[in-house]
Amino acid sequence: MRIKWLENPNIDFMGKRKIAYAVSSVLVLVGLISLLLRLTPLGSLFGIRQTWSIDFTGGRLVQVYVEAPIDQVRSATIKMGLRAEIQNVGQAHEFLIKYKEDVEPDSLVRGLERILGKKVRLDRAEHVGPKIGAELREKALILTIVGLLVILFYIWLRFDILFGLAATIALFHDVIITWGLHSLFGFETDMTVIAALLTLIGYSINDSIVVADRVREYLGRFRLIDVSPKDLERIFNDAINSTLSRTVITSFTTFIVVFSLLLFGGPVLFNFAFILTVGVFVGTYSSIFVVSSLVLDWRLRGLRRKGK
Amino acid sequence: MSGKYLWRLGLIAALFVGGIYMLIPTYKLLTMSEEEKQRIGRQQLFDLKKKALNLGLDIQGGMYIVLSVDKSKVKDPAQLKDAADRVVEVIRNRVDQLGVFEPVIQKVGEDRVIVQLPGVVSKERARNIIGKTALLEFKLLADDKVFADFLKSVDDLLRKRGNFTADTSQVGPFTRLLVGYEGDVAVPEENWDKVDSILNLPEVKRLIPPGYQVLWGRTITTKDGKKLRKLFLVQKRTPLTGAHLVDAQATLGQQQMAGQPVVHITFDRTGAVIFARLTGENVGKRLAIVLDGVVQSAPRIQERIPTGNAQITGIPTLQEAQDLAAILRAGALPVPVKIEEERIVGPSLGADSIRRGMIALGVAFILVVIFMLLYYKVAGAIAVLALLANLIFILDVMAMLNATLTMPGMAGLILTVGMAVDANVLIFERIREELRKGKSFRTALEVGYANATRTILDANITTLLTAIVLMFLGVGPIRGFAIVLSIGIVINLFTSIVMTRWIFGYLIEDRKMQAVPI
Numbered sequence: 001m002r003i004k005w006l007e008n009p010n011i012d013f014m015g016k017r018k019i020a021y022a023v024s025s026v027l028v029l030v031g032l033i034s035l036l037l038r039l040t041p042l043g044s045l046f047g048i049r050q051t052w053s054i055d056f057t058g059g060r061l062v063q064v065y066v067e068a069p070i071d072q073v074r075s076a077t078i079k080m081g082l083r084a085e086i087q088n089v090g091q092a093h094e095f096l097i098k099y100k101e102d103v104e105p106d107s108l109v110r111g112l113e114r115i116l117g118k119k120v121r122l123d124r125a126e127h128v129g130p131k132i133g134a135e136l137r138e139k140a141l142i143l144t145i146v147g148l149l150v151i152l153f154y155i156w157l158r159f160d161i162l163f164g165l166a167a168t169i170a171l172f173h174d175v176i177i178t179w180g181l182h183s184l185f186g187f188e189t190d191m192t193v194i195a196a197l198l199t200l201i202g203y204s205i206n207d208s209i210v211v212a213d214r215v216r217e218y219l220g221r222f223r224l225i226d227v228s229p230k231d232l233e234r235i236f237n238d239a240i241n242s243t244l245s246r247t248v249i250t251s252f253t254t255f256i257v258v259f260s261l262l263l264f265g266g267p268v269l270f271n272f273a274f275i276l277t278v279g280v281f282v283g284t285y286s287s288i289f290v291v292s293s294l295v296l297d298w299r300l301r302g303l304r305r306k307g308k
Numbered sequence: 309m310s311g312k313y314l315w316r317l318g319l320i321a322a323l324f325v326g327g328i329y330m331l332i333p334t335y336k337l338l339t340m341s342e343e344e345k346q347r348i349g350r351q352q353l354f355d356l357k358k359k360a361l362n363l364g365l366d367i368q369g370g371m372y373i374v375l376s377v378d379k380s381k382v383k384d385p386a387q388l389k390d391a392a393d394r395v396v397e398v399i400r401n402r403v404d405q406l407g408v409f410e411p412v413i414q415k416v417g418e419d420r421v422i423v424q425l426p427g428v429v430s431k432e433r434a435r436n437i438i439g440k441t442a443l444l445e446f447k448l449l450a451d452d453k454v455f456a457d458f459l460k461s462v463d464d465l466l467r468k469r470g471n472f473t474a475d476t477s478q479v480g481p482f483t484r485l486l487v488g489y490e491g492d493v494a495v496p497e498e499n500w501d502k503v504d505s506i507l508n509l510p511e512v513k514r515l516i517p518p519g520y521q522v523l524w525g526r527t528i529t530t531k532d533g534k535k536l537r538k539l540f541l542v543q544k545r546t547p548l549t550g551a552h553l554v555d556a557q558a559t560l561g562q563q564q565m566a567g568q569p570v571v572h573i574t575f576d577r578t579g580a581v582i583f584a585r586l587t588g589e590n591v592g593k594r595l596a597i598v599l600d601g602v603v604q605s606a607p608r609i610q611e612r613i614p615t616g617n618a619q620i621t622g623i624p625t626l627q628e629a630q631d632l633a634a635i636l637r638a639g640a641l642p643v644p645v646k647i648e649e650e651r652i653v654g655p656s657l658g659a660d661s662i663r664r665g666m667i668a669l670g671v672a673f674i675l676v677v678i679f680m681l682l683y684y685k686v687a688g689a690i691a692v693l694a695l696l697a698n699l700i701f702i703l704d705v706m707a708m709l710n711a712t713l714t715m716p717g718m719a720g721l722i723l724t725v726g727m728a729v730d731a732n733v734l735i736f737e738r739i740r741e742e743l744r745k746g747k748s749f750r751t752a753l754e755v756g757y758a759n760a761t762r763t764i765l766d767a768n769i770t771t772l773l774t775a776i777v778l779m780f781l782g783v784g785p786i787r788g789f790a791i792v793l794s795i796g797i798v799i800n801l802f803t804s805i806v807m808t809r810w811i812f813g814y815l816i817e818d819r820k821m822q823a824v825p826i
Contacts, residue, residue, distance in 0.1 A: 001682040001683050003683075007744075008744070063657065065656075090660075104431065104432065104435075105431055105652070106430075106431050106432045121654065121656065122652070122654055123653070123654040123656060123657035124651075124652060124653050124654060124657055125431065125650070125651070125652040126650065126651045126652070127647070127649065127650040127651075128648075128649050129646075129647070129648040129649060131376070131648055132374060132648045132649045136783060139781060139782075139783060142781060143777065143778065143781045143782060143786075146777050146781060147773075147774050147777040147778070150773045150774070150777055151770050151773055151774060154769065154770055154773060155770070158766060191783065191786055192716060192786070192789075194786070195716065195778060195782065195786040195789050195790075198774050198777075198778055199723065199774070199789075199793070201774060202770060202771040202773075202774040202775070203727070203771070205767075205770045205771075206727075206730075206767040206768075206770060206771055209763065209766050209767045209770065210734070210763055210767060213762070213763045213766060242741065243737075245737050245740075246730075246733050246734050246737040249683070249733045249737070250727075250729070250730040250733050250734075252679070253676050253679065253680075253725075253726050253729050253730075253733075254723075254726035254727055254730075255726075256672055256675045256676055256679070256726065257672040257676065257722055257723060257725050257726030258722075258723070258726065260668050260671040260672040260675065260722075261668045261672070261719065261722050261723075263668070263671075264664055264667045264668040264671060265664055265665060265668040265719070265722075266660065266661055266664035266665070268366065268661045268664075268715050269661075269664075269665065269668075269715060269716075269718070269719050272716065272719050273719070276723070
């Protein structure tokens, strides 16, 4: 099998970078607003449901299987004096019950059985105390910061500061857009989301490195002083074009995988699969249109300054 | 020159066979139904589990509990240091009595203990066994007269404070909340909170006779279904504790206790001497048996007991009596603990999760294989072989390191399928590029591998760095993911760069192929 447009492609990526900047800005803005409303107290001012999971807020979560409609389960929990949030997950009759009251899962199951008159199977129960919730929050934050720092340090070591800076911006770009979309849909942010976001960061950097590596290789053929702005733009385009087939194919195989995880992986892995499915696109896009574009623009500015 | 690469090919084949062989027990365990597990019996199942890859609680079902040691109860800072260690020891003893396979009990940080119980889903029972301090104390009850005077003085105080509407009846504002039960003072369920808050008033606390304290009894359900808790006034002094206990056994009682669960306890020599003196000096008085600050029962001492035997009555079910006996035998926790975090996964959800994970893995693998074969032909087949080896070796290395496969780990495994081919894609694309420039296959192969390897290393090291950060800083589920990811990356470097190069070498050098379809 041969894919025609992947052989010797000659696409003017860098010529379209102004449009890409606009698209990215809009997406980042939407992501930021979504994150602010879903995950900060700001959202509760407007009565928007917060989507931090009990991993971070503390509380209880019980998943049960009972052959009853969701309304009956809901009214049963109200009868038991719980201010619970109830969701249907996976197949029918599988319910996720979230609440803050100090009621043991065993007594919840017994109460449901008594009120509904049906057998209730306890599938999952989680209880996170407020202390652990705060600790996990702190850990997630440290995790993200240390993860970022380590990667950036490595990139600065292997490449240069311009690329390092551009990569940093791209990482924020990727995380904000992907996480923002995830929370926009009202999905919960739990510990696996943090892990998925860090994986996305790794993937996105991976992609950027392949392009940057080629840019460096092509740039090596010129003496920097001889490079005209036009040459520079061409070098970037050439580097992106000659790695394009690899970029497309790897993104494609990764996409196949995370998408099948999204379709078949079930509720436990849903958050993870969602973040990475969206992330494959955002991460690939950003290595071309955020990292390469920014580095090109910064270098062009440098050239102009030298020219004067 | 023939055969230069043959031994390498043999090595690959040997690794494959060995790798697959190591995974047979895991495969058996994963595909076994509940009925089969019942049938082969406990011992054989344990043996199988020992050989197989450890499966996380989220796959096989079980409980995960994080306990914290109540530091406020430790006076001596030196004691705190080993308090958590002692807690681990005691809980291990207790869990052993439950017969759980490979429980994990470990100290984390200074004051945390993590308990993992695979296969245990009865939360209440496990919580009773793990969370109870099991501090057993024997305390003498105050005389009835002293207790009655105390109750009266509380009435008087509340009347004086006047925030209880003036009452002309004989019954005082406090005693009105109480009832008599079996000759003791008891509190009906609806008044528990009120009575408790009154007893906690500083003014009321000052009325308690010096050297005494008020303790609640355990919850009793009366014949007409009402719930009560008795109140006791006991001496603060504790002449005897469970520390002197050597044995505890649960039985159903005889004679007047017929059919009632009873826990018989036996003291050591010192304990027996203390107990004999205590009972001898206080015949006719009542002795409260206090467990974790709650009075279990308060029998009247009939005579001196020289044998060092006592019994605890008033336990609702035999199962609870057995659990109580078990934790008494294991010893009391040196400090109270608090449950900070609990996660339970039922066995059916775990089975469902792993089934879904396998389907996702299967679908992803087949699609990637089809694509690689179509796009890269024979070279694609070599990459697929490397991918397969990668998956098998990851599981093998995990089994060797005694690591645990969790659902997030499963996600990491699936992700590896997508990302592992990346290295080969980079190499193959580079080879194609060189071929397009008109180079011979042999040269293109050399250049392709040489150029792509640097990029692959750079790209993989960043991912590996993230994975390592996740592994060291991550908690529970994330760690499982990070372990798989890191192992996968390292193995991937071998399978996708070295192994594929060997196979190409064999085809070109040994089999004298001019070019491999790519």
